[in-house]
Amino acid sequence: MSLPHAILTALLEKPSSGLELTRRFDRSIGFFWSATHQQIYRELNRLERDGLIHALPQPPSRGRRKEYEVLPAGRAEVARWVAEDQDPRPVREPLLLRLRAATVVGTAGLATELRRHLALHREQLALYEGIEAHDFPPERAAGENRLQHHILRAGLGLETFWIEWLTATLADVEAGGSDGAARGPGEAAGVQGSGGEAG
């Protein structure tokens, strides 16, 4: 249940309308929590109903811009949530799944996908590096906004990791070149399976 809190945080930073929020969820916030405008409007209505935010007084009609502001109860809820016990979500990465599938049905077409992903991650890394250069220049390194910098570094670090991992994996997939089906059904099963059970 993070979306309402993401919205509250965004509104605390700056009161906004639904569409403005949508835009911000395409950029900075969306780098680690994405949301569509439908999710956002729905959640705004709930948050208002629950008394955590309220719309600034404006003639309410259908197609008209509606600006929201966080109420004290909303701010308190965010503060509570920051300290809440909340386990890290298990990794959910379809590409790793597909890699595993490839060990069974063959790697045909996989290299192309890996290359494509590599390019996308390089793009994203470049984007983050641009933001870092702009917002956290070396001259005022030990500044106030250390937390913000750490958040950005998470993005930088993750992209860097994927780039390295994809590069290594791609090399092996291209070297192996085995486009066809896997060697034998069931052979690959033990490797990850038995290890997991042992651990």
Add this chain to the structure above:
Amino acid sequence: MSLPHAILTALLEKPSSGLELTRRFDRSIGFFWSATHQQIYRELNRLERDGLIHALPQPPSRGRRKEYEVLPAGRAEVARWVAEDQDPRPVREPLLLRLRAATVVGTAGLATELRRHLALHREQLALYEGIEAHDFPPERAAGENRLQHHILRAGLGLETFWIEWLTATLADVEAGGSDGAARGPGEAAGVQGSGGEAG
């Protein structure tokens, strides 16, 4: 739409019943794609209805074990999916969200959470290291199952990244020690916001 393919892959590795699959989704496969038994049973029924798998002939009654096997159409579907164009999912990490919220409402209670996460990631890393030692011993390094090793390395790399990142972030949060509310509302907004817009 990865769950059906995850199940097909698991069944290709080894025909199983619903509960067996559930167990495997708690270990090896679950390391990068988790699922509960309800999801699995629902999906098994759909896959059978769609002719991608079939239950091995056994007296079908309610509480009785039902073993499934992948049909040729199912294998073909997996092969198709391995090569499919599929963009990486945007990162969705509540902890980063909470960090950002903390820049606005204060870091009270945050260090505790970071420490807890650090411990959990260290545990997970140890688990992966155990599996690596067991399944990929250095003596038969350049072996057959390179792909499987790469999959495991993704887990190792991600956990390692989070441990390093959490350590660095925690140090700053503890040093800053500002438990109270943020400096001023709106001040923190520009940092990530403007950077994102510029990029």
Add this chain to the structure above:
DNA sequence: CATGGCATGTAATCTGTTACATGATTAT
């Protein structure tokens, strides 16, 4: 007054989560 873009919203569907229900099997 028509067009296009801005802004909010509805509806349908799918995926994921939580809680509970029920039949079968095994051990005591």
Add this chain to the structure above:
DNA sequence: ATAATCATGTAACAGATTACATGCCATG
């Protein structure tokens, strides 16, 4: 017999995705 556990399943709901609908407003 009965309790514990194995195994499958139902129901209700929350969250996320996709497609579409509607009203406002500026411009030509």
